Amino acid sequence: MSQVSRVSNGSPPPAHPDRLITLPDGIFAIAMTLLAPDVKVPPGPDTQQLHNTLRESPPSPPPTP
Secondary structure (H helix, E strand, O other), X not given: OOOOOOOOOOOOOOXXXXXXXXXXXXXXXXXXXXXXXXXXXXXXXXXXXXXXXXXHOOOOOOOOO
């Protein structure tokens, strides 16, 4: 268990502003996680249509160094 250091008057040290700055990021992440189940994925092509499209598409050029 971690030991919290105390200031000479017995109170805990003041909080760092970095923790307050990152708080909205955490709240946003939790909100997005809760909203994610409501995202609907539109229907796309079936497997056969996808394979046909990939076969018909030209190959990509090799990457340049």
